[in-house]
Amino acid sequence: MGKIAKFVLLFLLILCLIGVRVFLEPFLYDPLIDYFKSDYLHKPIPDLNLGLYMLNLSFRFFINSIISLSILYVIFNKKSVVKFSSKVYVITFLILIISFYLVIKYQLIDGYLMIFYLRRFLIHPIILLLLIPAFYYQRLAFKSNDN
Numbered sequence: 001m002g003k004i005a006k007f008v009l010l011f012l013l014i015l016c017l018i019g020v021r022v023f024l025e026p027f028l029y030d031p032l033i034d035y036f037k038s039d040y041l042h043k044p045i046p047d048l049n050l051g052l053y054m055l056n057l058s059f060r061f062f063i064n065s066i067i068s069l070s071i072l073y074v075i076f077n078k079k080s081v082v083k084f085s086s087k088v089y090v091i092t093f094l095i096l097i098i099s100f101y102l103v104i105k106y107q108l109i110d111g112y113l114m115i116f117y118l119r120r121f122l123i124h125p126i127i128l129l130l131l132i133p134a135f136y137y138q139r140l141a142f143k144s145n146d147n
Contacts, residue, residue, distance in 0.1 A: 076135055
């Protein structure tokens with residue numbers, strides 16, 4: 001793939017991530033959006049339809065993951081990177097969604113911070129921001145070892 005095509009594809013994939021945030025948000029069930037935009041420091045966490053909410057979080061995580069894996073493939077052009085990253089996404093998803101469920105269902109914490117950050121990791125492509133520099137550094141390390 002040529003450099004120009006690679007940059008155009010990366011740009012389009014980044015626009016897809018932005019599109020998920022901007023255009024899907026109104027269609028997904030997420031009462032915590034309004035909660036965190038309001039005076040959440042002094043309000044209890046609102047009642048949630050937990051099943052529907054978990055389904056919506058999972059759907060958004062899945063969409064972001066597919067786009068993020070595509071970005072990683074375009075940048076590094078290696079199936080091994082996508083394969084490893086897929087495993088990271090699955091493990092991370094399981095840990096985060098189970099933790100989120102337990103915290104919400106059994107009110108294991110006082111306050112909002114744990115819910116805020118677990119939710120943030122589930123709905124935003126933060127893992128992508130961690131994986132890109134990790135793979136880039138790994139590529140640099142292998143190049144320096146070859147010399």
